[in-house]
Amino acid sequence: MSFSKPVSSPDARDDGFPHAGSNVSLRERAYRIRRHALRMGEVQGQGYIAQALGIADVLAVSYFHALRYRPDDVRWEGRDRFLLSIGHYAIALYAALIEAGILPESEIETYGADESRLPMSGMAAYTPGMEITGGSLGHGVGIAVGMALGLKRKTSDAFVYTLFSDGELNEGSIWEGVMGAAHWRLDNLIGIVDVNDQQADGPSSAMSSREPLHERFRAFGWHTQRVDGNDIDAVAAAFDAARAAKVAAPRIVICDTRMAKGVPFLETRERNHFLRVEPEEWQQAIDLLDASFSGKAP
Amino acid sequence: MSTAPTQAAKPRLTTSAMIASIAAPGQRTAPAPFGNALVELAKTRPEIVGLTADLAKYTDLHIFAKACPERFYQMGMAEQLLMSAAAGLAREGALPFVTTYAVFAARRAYDFICMAIAEERLNVKIVCALPGLTSGYGPSHQATEDIAIFRGMPNLTIVDPADAHEIAQATPAIAAHDGPVYMRLLRGNVPLILDEYGYTFELGTAKTIRTGNDVLVISTGLATMRALQAAEMLEADRIGVEVLHAATIKPLDLATILAAAGKSGRLVVVAENHTVVGGLGEAVAAGMLRAGIAPRFRQIGLPDAFLAAGALPTLHDRYGISAEAMARQIRAWL
Numbered sequence: 243m244s245f246s247k248p249v250s251s252p253d254a255r256d257d258g259f260p261h262a263g264s265n266v267s268l269r270e271r272a273y274r275i276r277r278h279a280l281r282m283g284e285v286q287g288q289g290y291i292a293q294a295l296g297i298a299d300v301l302a303v304s305y306f307h308a309l310r311y312r313p314d315d316v317r318w319e320g321r322d323r324f325l326l327s328i329g330h331y332a333i334a335l336y337a338a339l340i341e342a343g344i345l346p347e348s349e350i351e352t353y354g355a356d357e358s359r360l361p362m363s364g365m366a367a368y369t370p371g372m373e374i375t376g377g378s379l380g381h382g383v384g385i386a387v388g389m390a391l392g393l394k395r396k397t398s399d400a401f402v403y404t405l406f407s408d409g410e411l412n413e414g415s416i417w418e419g420v421m422g423a424a425h426w427r428l429d430n431l432i433g434i435v436d437v438n439d440q441q442a443d444g445p446s447s448a449m450s451s452r453e454p455l456h457e458r459f460r461a462f463g464w465h466t467q468r469v470d471g472n473d474i475d476a477v478a479a480a481f482d483a484a485r486a487a488k489v490a491a492p493r494i495v496i497c498d499t500r501m502a503k504g505v506p507f508l509e510t511r512e513r514n515h516f517l518r519v520e521p522e523e524w525q526q527a528i529d530l531l532d533a534s535f536s537g538k539a540p
Numbered sequence: 541m542s543t544a545p546t547q548a549a550k551p552r553l554t555t556s557a558m559i560a561s562i563a564a565p566g567q568r569t570a571p572a573p574f575g576n577a578l579v580e581l582a583k584t585r586p587e588i589v590g591l592t593a594d595l596a597k598y599t600d601l602h603i604f605a606k607a608c609p610e611r612f613y614q615m616g617m618a619e620q621l622l623m624s625a626a627a628g629l630a631r632e633g634a635l636p637f638v639t640t641y642a643v644f645a646a647r648r649a650y651d652f653i654c655m656a657i658a659e660e661r662l663n664v665k666i667v668c669a670l671p672g673l674t675s676g677y678g679p680s681h682q683a684t685e686d687i688a689i690f691r692g693m694p695n696l697t698i699v700d701p702a703d704a705h706e707i708a709q710a711t712p713a714i715a716a717h718d719g720p721v722y723m724r725l726l727r728g729n730v731p732l733i734l735d736e737y738g739y740t741f742e743l744g745t746a747k748t749i750r751t752g753n754d755v756l757v758i759s760t761g762l763a764t765m766r767a768l769q770a771a772e773m774l775e776a777d778r779i780g781v782e783v784l785h786a787a788t789i790k791p792l793d794l795a796t797i798l799a800a801a802g803k804s805g806r807l808v809v810v811a812e813n814h815t816v817v818g819g820l821g822e823a824v825a826a827g828m829l830r831a832g833i834a835p836r837f838r839q840i841g842l843p844d845a846f847l848a849a850g851a852l853p854t855l856h857d858r859y860g861i862s863a864e865a866m867a868r869q870i871r872a873w874l
Contacts, residue, residue, distance in 0.1 A: 388627055
C-alpha cells in the first residue's frame, strides 16, 4: 500500500482536508517544503536548515495526509492542532504552512527580518497556523496534555499533534507530560519525536541516555511506533495507525531522521545543528534538491 | 499531660506546618474562603476547571474537587505539567484555576508560567498557598520572594488579599479579569477583619482602610491585617496611622498611593509579607521617586535571607511582621 498518492474523496475538503483531490504527491510536497526552507535559510545565510530538511517528510505527511485544517481559517474549531515544541524548527513549519496555503510564499524573503511574521523561533502571536510559542524546550507535551483534555471536555474529535525532538527529551518536563498523558488516557494526543541525534553542543546520544526510546515510551503507557522519518510511506502509515489504534492511550511516532536530508554536502557536514552556509552554496543546495526530485543531474 | 512545673504556664509553640492557620487565638475566621468562593462561582461559570499538583487539600481546592469532580484535574507532583496543561486547557476555552504552593509556582514552574501562560496572555488563574512567611518549615516552603520573581513577568496581574473577606471577593474578580493572574492565598481557617471596615475588593484599586495623621502605612496581604492591629496599638499612644491597602500589586494603583504619600509630614511605611527586595516596598519607592515625592520612607518586610524554621508567631515577631513588631518599628522611626 502506498501513501504517496494524495487522499482523494469528493467531499474531503469540507472535512478539513483542503488538498484532497490534488494531484501533487507527498514526495513533491516534501521536496517543495525543503525548497521553501532553503530559500528562507538563504535570507539569513544561516539557521536551523538541517532540521528543516530532516523533518520535511514528516511535515509533508502531517499537512497533506493526516491533519484536518482550513487554510483560510486557521482557528477553525474542528482542526487538528499541531504544536511545534521545538521553536527553532519554525523555518520548517513556515515552509509547510506556505506549502499548505496558510502563509503566502512571498513572505519567504521576510524570514527573520524586523516586523516579519516569520521570526527565527516560532511564536503563536506572530504567525497564523503557529499554535503555541515554542523554543523554551520541554513545553510541547504538557501543553498538548491540556489541549487534549480541553478537547475531550468539548467532546471534540480533533487530535493534538505535538512535535518535539530527541534533544528535548533531556528536559524533565517532557517526562512529566508523558506520564500525565498516559494517566489521563489521552487517545487524542499524538506525539512525534524527531530523532536526528543532534543538539546544540553535539550528538544527542553523547549527551544523555536516550535509548531504548521505543521501549521507554511503551513502558510509560504509550501506543508506540518507530519509523524511518524520511520514508514518507512509513510515516503516513504510522500516522494512520496512530489515529486508528483502539487503545485508550496517547500515541507516539518516533521518527528517525537524517539531518539536512536531501542535500548531501550538508548531510555530511559535522555539527550541523546551526548551519552557516556560504552564499554560493544556497543555490548549489537548491540545484541538488531540484535534481534529486526530477531525477536529472544538476 | 504533665510537663516540668516551670514550663507549665508557657504555651507550647509548635512548628507551624502546612495546615497551620495564621489566625490569632480567638480571632474571627472563615473556613476555606477560596475553595468556597470557587464552588459558588463554578455554578454559573461552567468553563471553570481546577488543577493542582498534589496539593488540593492544602490549597482549599479539595472543596471544588468534591463539588465538581468532573472539572477537577489532579496532575500529580508535576508543577511544569500543571502549568503547561493549564495553558492547554485555557487554549481550548476552559478557565483554569491552578493551585500549588507559592514556592513551587515561583521557583519550579516559572518558565512554564512565563512562556506557556503569560507570554500568550492566557486566561489562567494561579492561586498559591504559603505566600511569604506563612509556614514554619523553613526556606523550602517559605515563598519570601515570590512577588519579586513574578513582578518582572509581563502580562501577569498579582493580587495579595489580606483576609477571608477579601479572598471571597477577589476570587470572582480575578475570574472576571481576562488574562493571567497570580493570587497569594491564605488557606484553612482564615482571619476575617476587613468586613468590619466595610471594605470591598476591586482589582487594581488600592483603598484606604483607616485614616491617621502621623503615619501612612501602605500594605498588602496579611501585612494589612497586622498593620490594622498595629494601628490600634499606636492609637493608644496617640499616634495616628493611616492604612492604605494595595491588594493588587501589579498593576499597582500608583495614583492612589502617590496621592496619599504626597500629603506632607507623614512618615510613609510600606509593610508586606515578603522580602524587602523586589516587592511592594521597592515598587512604591520607585513610583514616588519617579513622581518627585520624597517623604521619610521605611520598609517593614522580611529580611533578605533564608529564614528559620519554627512556630509562626515566633517567626513573625522575629522578622518584624507581627502586629507588635510593626508597632515597635513604627514607634522607633517617629
